[in-house]
Amino acid sequence: MARRVRTAYLTALRGTRCVPYTLTALLAGCAVGPDYQAPRTPLPERWHESQAPAGTVEAAWWKTFRDPMLEKLMEQAAAGNLDYRQALDRIGAARAQRTMAVAAGLPSLSARSSINRRRNSFGGSPGANTAGSTSASTTGFGGAGRTISNIFQAGFDAAWEIDVFGGIRRGVEAAEADLEAERENSRNVLVTLFGDVARSYIDLRVSQQLAAISRDNLQAQEEVLRLTRVRSQAGLASELDVAQAESVVANTRAQLPTHELAAKQAIHALGVLLGREPDALAAELSQPGAVPAAAGDATADLPSDLLRRRPDLRAAERKLASATAQIGVATADLYPKFNLTSWLGLQNPNLMQVTPVGKSWAMGAAATMPLFNWGRIRANIEAKEAQRDELLHAYQSAVLNALQDVEDALAAHYEDRRRGLALEQADRAADTAVQLAMERYRKGLTSFMDVLDAERSLFTAQSQLAQNQAQVAADLVALYKALGGGWQALEKTAE
Secondary structure (H helix, E strand, O other): OHHHHHHHHHHHOOOOOOOOOOHHHHHHOOOOOOOOOOOOOOOOOOOOOOOOOOOOOOOOHHHHHOOHHHHHHHHHHHHHOHHHHHHHHHHHHHHHHHHHHHHOOOOEEEEEEEEEEEEEEEEOOOOOOOOOOEEEEEEOHHHEEEEEEEEEEEEEEEEEEEOOOOHHHHHHHHHHHHHHHHHHHHHHHHHHHHHHHHHHHHHHHHHHHHHHHHHHHHHHHHHHHHHHHHHHHOOOOOHHHHHHHHHHHHHHHHHHHHHHHHHHHHHHHHHHHOOOOOOOOHHHHOOOOOOOOOOOOOOOOOHHHHHHHOHHHHHHHHHHHHHHHHHHHHHHHHOOEEEEEEEEEEEEOOOOOOOOOEEEEEEEEEEEOOOOOOOHHHHHHHHHHHHHHHHHHHHHHHHHHHHHHHHHHHHHHHHHHHHHHHHHHHHHHHHHHHHHHHHHHHOOOOOHHHHHHHHHHHHHHHHHHHHHHHHHHHHHHHHHHHOOOOHHHHHHHHO
16 A cells, blocks of 8 residues: 555656655755746737838827817826726735735634533542542542543744645735736726727717817808898799708708717717716816827837837736746645644643643644546646646737727828828818809809718718817827837836
């Protein structure tokens, strides 16, 4: 039997980084399980969609828009956003978990008190009492005596599990990686927060601009309607012309509430993002402003810098490190556990007696090793390895998605800028067409339909141009978010 146990023990030691053949090796200890190595992910040398040389992206990227109101909103969001506060709370919880993991490998000391009531049966003269104990004695057959004793003890227990095979150390390693992952998650919350604030602010400004365009066109169309009515009364225009002019005015008036509603919703979204009630910014942001615009081409860091800048990738890598360490924690259950215990205290047979009668101490050591558990430990190790592999693939997928995010944002920015140049030409041409159509209509050289068509084209061109300007700004926000920018500015401010 002893030989089978020894064979099982040596078999369990296979796969570790060190085998404790001697007492010195046992005391020095080793850590079972795989050592973590950061995954190597191939990255392109340059961005395919970039049309500008690689450059360093400013940490506070929103300053490139040169909009004081936007900068103010960013500062208030970092200070008041509730999602970011929750992320900081999760860091505190992870820090406490790391402290618990470290404490598991340190000796523990606890106070203990006990009350024991004991009965001893023995041969001898009846009524014999144990010295120093409160007892009651009775006599049975053959002169046998029974003594009942009360013992009160108070003292300290000390215990220490010697981390020979590194299971506790692997637990500390996992807890440290989890803490670092939560730090990166909080940074990723900031990246998302800054992107959402900027996007909501852009939506607000473009909605206000579209509302202003609708009002300007409505005013011009009402003037055309007035002129058409005058010409109709003079017999120079038909009732059909009047009806068509009224239809155009009504359609334009119907679009105005849509833009005003979108502006109100953007204000509400910004209020919540700043950790305030939805209408808290209504008075401050109701005044229309220009759509934020950045000068120059968009620049991006090298792809190799993406792993350093994007906190979601950094968090995924830390989660992978934690899962790798958890394999060691599970593997340590295959090996013996060594515990040292000690007790030091005082004892007294009478609870009301102040002066203690005796002192008590004890020391001990124990070793336990699993022999048969129906494969539970092995199954746990396999589960941890599968989780590690899953997180490895999740990390690789996150890297590829991050590369796609940057390429998509770069392509969208440049293509929308090209579209904006064409829309600017269309806006200028539509404005000229309206002026010429009105002049010819007053002189009776063209039909009223030409005026209506010119007005519709101008309204469409102006609206599309404003939306394009907002989309170009949103593309820049998406690019900065894809690059993982923004959180560095807050940490520099804290320093």
